[in-house]
Amino acid sequence: MAYLDIKDLSFIYPDCSDKAIDGVSLSIERGEFVVLMGATGSGKSTLLRLLKPELRLNGDICGEVLFDGEDMSDLTPEKSASQIGFVGQYPEEQIVTDKVWHELAFTLENLGADRDTIARRTAEISAFFDIDSWYRADTSSLSGGQKQLLSLASVMTADPGLLILDEPTAQLDPITAARFIDAVYRLNRETGITVIISEHRSEELLPRADRLLILEGGRVIADGSPRSVARELSSDSPYISYLTSAARIYKAGSNIGEPALSIREGQRYLSSFDNKIRSLPDACEHKPAEIALELKSVFFRYERDGADILSDLDLTVCRGEVFALLGSNGAGKSTAALVASGLRKPYSGKIRLFGKPLKDYKNGSLYKGNISLLPQDVESVFIRDTVGEELKGCEGVISTIPYDLTDLFDRHPYDISGGERQLVALCKALATQPQLIIMDEPSKGLDVNAKAQLADIVLVLKDREVTVLLISHDVEFAAMCADRCAMFSQGRIAACEPTERFLSGNRFYTTAASRITRGVYEGAYTVERALKLISLNGGKT
């Protein structure tokens, strides 16, 4: 008997005719590391929620789920709480208490554990996750990555046998996300815990996972080891983009031999070509243009006695370009966005927008047609009960966006997917017809396809002569649409170059495609560019 046995499981939401989960049968063995992928709305979250009694949503459930030989609906709340751990997407909201140690103790407190047990488990867990140095901290002082690690750790105190993770790193920057996934992987290898994780981060996950499931319309359409799934997917399948860059390069190429998954395997695969042509003919010239936004030796801090968040920041964005400011979470990029948009005043330095100092824009004229900001938390934008009302007055903008939002008009802004929410908020931010828009982490929480769509929209804006300043930790996203990239670190810009040179110049903070092609090709920073080069070198694409 398998550890988790799902037999012909179907689920229908109330007032809905379509099955959200449609006849899923799976058996998962103890200790397996399972990755679940699928587009937004394919039923990933719904399926994961059906695996934990407390999180089951209202609706009709058919079929059965056996957990350790016991029917899921007969599971006692204690057994469910202690045996099935769940970590979701939102770092901030999952945390219940105000102190780290209390959060760690929370699960065991609920289970009525005595003092000694709690003391021992929290000590063990904090050593395992290396939480000791912030054990006594306030939960509000933690970074997003620490919050997610804390959520994972606090679930682990009850010593569960099954760990369910629903897009746990969607809100994290790539390096923090990799660290989180490392921790999950370590748990799986060192304690034998069974892991089911839904995630978009294939680069870190697929080379290590035992099994990959792809969900489409509530059905499992692919099930097997990541390598075999990579082999079996047809090369025109939309799910190719879910695979790692190495696998995508492999799929588009020869498709013989073992599929490459990791960066190393990708490099090995590339070396099978003779690679005489090393770079693409340079199409785009960076032409000097009028300066749109200029920050000159800007210094900023939040508190009088605090540390400088921006220290000697110089930044120049030209009119009509897409400029990406990259850096890890907590580096101060969002602060830079607030200062650049005039919402916070620097204590030293100059900021000019289209040649005019920010403070010379009087009576709010700054935010009426000149500059606009798409904030990181798009919830802070929505005021109305439906998307339609929300977008009143934005009709001109909606028509410019190559995506149909009218279907969403009757829904509540909180009930639509993350990608759609981002688009609605973007429309609102564009309503004043700004000449420059600052987007703060626009690709956060989006899957590969939604990201590509957003990148297209950014390019449409660029065609319309709107200057775009992207603030992002997402290198892959910047590679899709930015003209120039800058690396933000220690309150200032450490490097600023055209995207191609920037991404090939960086060793660590760069795209997977760039890492695979390093030393072989130049400027192959996206899978598409790499594929072009392979085909120029005689590879079949």
Add this chain to the structure above:
Amino acid sequence: MRRFEQMNPITTAFYYLCVLGVTMFSMQPVILCISLFSSVLCGVLDRSAGRRAHIFSAVLFIIAAVINPIAVHNGSTVLFYLNDRPFTLEAVVYGIAAACMITASLYWLRSLSKAMTSDKVMYIFGRFSPKTALIISMSIRYIGLFRLRWRKIQDSQRALGLYDDGNLIDAVRGRARVLSILITWTLENGIVTAESMEARGYGSMRRTSYSDYRIHTADVALTAVFTVLTAFTVAGLTNTSAVYYPDLRFSLFTPWGIVGAASFLVLCLLPPVINLRQYRTIRGARLA
């Protein structure tokens, strides 16, 4: 010996209850002087009162002392007439005593809030009701979260050109909108928090409340000492009298009065003495 702030939170809370209780419910000048002197000393030593707090307290002291004789005209010893109203010695003395009481209480409260961190408050409540403890912990977390989100919403709305505070009506309207967004946002996210609690077994069994604090013999002993000293102080208070109106009639230095004042002085100076001992031990450890 641990530092006074490291004692069991119940001991700490009980201490402040005693000191504040005696200070706030007595108008006996000797006790008030002792209380004021020690509270300032404790405030300086535990760094709960800085320069600004001292300035504030001094101003408050003067205002409290001056307002009473201006407002109250009882008392038989008239010093002079102000706008045809008597300015009496009794009212001046009473004003100073009241100012002592208020200032001392404030200093003690500052020490209290410095010593009783949220962990400690939680521990005390957790012993009686684990649920209350959780509610307090969650509330503390939410206050911070609200403040942060308020700021974020305000920024977003301003950058969208939707938030003017040029005139009063627009400013009020803008704030109303921020509040409405804050509430929706928080309620929506509340669902995630509620699910996270339920997924981790909240409500499935009787909760326990975990805390690092233990009860040591020293905590029990200190609590007993506090009780005895407070009892002596109260005995002293009941065996002395301080009447301000219409004439000043004090009978302070009765035998019990002296015992009471001495007990209160010891009570007030216990924290610095305990901390001094610990400081010496640690310094000794470093040298050795």
